[in-house]
Amino acid sequence: KQEVTQIPAALSVPEGENLVLNCSFTDSAIYNLQWFRQDPGKGLTSLLLIQSSQREQTSGRLNASLDKSSGRSTLYIAASQPGDSATYLCAVEIDYKLSFGAGTTVTVRA
Amino acid sequence: EAGVAQSPRYKIIEKRQSVAFWCNPISGHATLYWYQQILGQGPKLLIQFQNNGVVDDSQLPKDRFSAERLKGVDSTLKIQPAKLEDSAVYLCASSYRDPGAFFGQGTRLTVV
Numbered sequence: 001k002q003e004v005t006q007i008p009a010a011l012s013v014p015e016g017e018n019l020v021l022n023c024s025f026t027d028s029a030i031y032n033l034q035w036f037r038q039d040p041g042k043g044l045t046s047l048l049l050i051q052s053s054q055r056e057q058t059s060g061r062l063n064a065s066l067d068k069s070s071g072r073s074t075l076y077i078a079a080s081q082p083g084d085s086a087t088y089l090c091a092v093e094i095d096y097k098l099s100f101g102a103g104t105t106v107t108v109r110a
Numbered sequence: 111e112a113g114v115a116q117s118p119r120y121k122i123i124e125k126r127q128s129v130a131f132w133c134n135p136i137s138g139h140a141t142l143y144w145y146q147q148i149l150g151q152g153p154k155l156l157i158q159f160q161n162n163g164v165v166d167d168s169q170l171p172k173d174r175f176s177a178e179r180l181k182g183v184d185s186t187l188k189i190q191p192a193k194l195e196d197s198a199v200y201l202c203a204s205s206y207r208d209p210g211a212f213f214g215q216g217t218r219l220t221v222v
Binding site for chain 2: 004031032034036041042043044045046049051089091093096097098099100101102103
């Protein structure tokens with residue numbers, strides 16, 4: 001059974017600092033890995049998707065890396081802003097099914 | 111392109127009552143998922159449909175939960191009777207051939 005772990009569970013940083021969020025998974029035979037953002041009381045918004053053949057994806061201030069062999073992915077958010085405050089979830093896909101971590105709740109202090 | 115639509119957004123019921131949630135996936139998306147997200151946890155897959163057939167319902171508590179997807183489009187998830195531990199956000203998602211899934215806004219259920 002695929003286990004997905006996200007550390008830390010919560011993170012508080014001052015505005016402008018870079019964020020580093022970690023995700024690890026136990027089964028490396030994944031099809032892809034997806035990072036989501038979830039605001040309180042809302043659904044999931046997809047941020048980045050990395051296919052198994054890729055090593056990283058970038059979108060604006062966001063960069064996600066994937067190391068399948070070690071079962072790890074890292075989401076970097078550069079120059080954090082208060083609007084980045086949210087819960088960030090990673091999910092791995094195997095057989096068209098997503099397995100999620102519990103998320104990292106980020107607070108960016110103005 | 112319209113996203114995944116879910117209704118209602120919020121529902122409060124008493125334990126032992128029944129409740130139903132509705133989901134309309136993105137047009138043309140053959141795969142539809144229902145996830146349960148308990149506060150402080152990541153979403154957990156309840157059931158996966160491919161068109162109108164069930165692909166995986168191994169984590170669906172079948173004694174009280176049921177789901178159907180008529181004509182391979184809209185889907186409903188029902189809970190009868192509800193328990194306190196069913197309080198959660200119920201998320202619907204859909205996907206097609208491209209990798210990745212698209213999620214709706216979710217339905218927040220509170221059982222009192």
